[in-house]
Amino acid sequence: MAxxxxxVFDSAGTLLHMYRVAKEPSxxxxxxxxxxxxxxxxxxxCGLVALNTEKEIILSSRRDMFLFEFIKKxxxxxxxxxxxxxxxxxxxxxxxxxxxxxxxxxHDVLEAVTIRCPDSIYFAAGLxxxxxxxxxxxxxxxxxxxxxxxxxxxxxxxxxxxxxxIASGDRMSSLEQLAEFINxxxxxxxxxxDPFMKEKVVFELKSRYEKVVMVGDxxxxxxxxxxxxxxxxxxxxxxxRPEELRDAADxxxxxxxxxxxxxxxxx
Numbered sequence: 416m417a418x419x420x421x422x423v424f425d426s427a428g429t430l431l432h433m434y435r436v437a438k439e440p441s442x443x444x445x446x447x448x449x450x451x452x453x454x455x456x457x458x459x460x461c462g463l464v465a466l467n468t469e470k471e472i473i474l475s476s477r478r479d480m481f482l483f484e485f486i487k488k489x490x491x492x493x494x495x496x497x498x499x500x501x502x503x504x505x506x507x508x509x510x511x512x513x514x515x516x517x518x519x520x521x522h523d524v525l526e527a528v529t530i531r532c533p534d535s536i537y538f539a540a541g542l543x544x545x546x547x548x549x550x551x552x553x554x555x556x557x558x559x560x561x562x563x564x565x566x567x568x569x570x571x572x573x574x575x576x577x578x579x580x581i582a583s584g585d586r587m588s589s590l591e592q593l594a595e596f597i598n599x600x601x602x603x604x605x606x607x608x609d610p611f612m613k614e615k616v617v618f619e620l621k622s623r624y625e626k627v628v629m630v631g632d633x634x635x636x637x638x639x640x641x642x643x644x645x646x647x648x649x650x651x652x653x654x655x656r657p658e659e660l661r662d663a664a665d666x667x668x669x670x671x672x673x674x675x676x677x678x679x680x681x682x
């Protein structure tokens with residue numbers, strides 16, 4: 416009889432090939448393909464903050480509107496995708512309230528991603544908040560398209576009667592759209608999952624399944640990779656990854672379809 420196996424996927428960089436744009440509000444410089452989670456990991460008190468709203472709502476705002484004003488006007492909640500050290504939504508909100516960041520900066524990164532990836536099934540906007548310095552060093556946007564073999568990977572795992580989950584730092588509406596596209600039930604999606612929540616998801620699943628596999632590609636996946644029975648790091652995004660992430664993984668794969676072979680070895 417086949418073992419009961421669960422596979423937990425990160426989204427950005429794992430299921431989705433991402434295009435990332437950042438803007439430094441202090442200089443106006445636009446940067447492409449930065450690794451936001453790695454930037455956050457460099458300094459205590461930093462967090463990657465997601466704006467829980469749709470692209471169209473952001474782009475309909477005035478460019479000269481303060482971000483804090485926009486958040487209050489539209490009742491936008493914020494989520495913490497990852498952080499280092501003590502960092503909470505309340506702390507992030509206080510820094511945003513004290514900043515002079517304009518919606519025009521958010522427009523700029525969203526528009527850059529839209530032009531570069533017009534067919535993305537996923538768009539997100541956010542910022543890196545430095546609570547120690549009380550500043551916002553970067554405004555961010557990302558767009559994503561499923562890797563060419565993502566859907567096939569999910570189909571093959573379904574055929575093997577493997578239960579699949581998504582645990583990601585992204586907002587729920589984006590993740591539900593992704594889950595529907597690749598056929599993962601929405602009740603198996605965990606949004607705004609920081610490293611500790613991802614680890615918690617893995618530990619909870621280990622109490623219900625014989626084997627739990629974690630598949631991720633970022634430093635915010637490191638605790639979940641260590642907690643899983645098998646931690647798989649994917650490198651198909653092509654970005655440089657820290658050695659401690661590789662050390663945390665049991666397997667490093669260049670193509671997501673190879674996850675199927677790893678799971679077969681557990682049955």
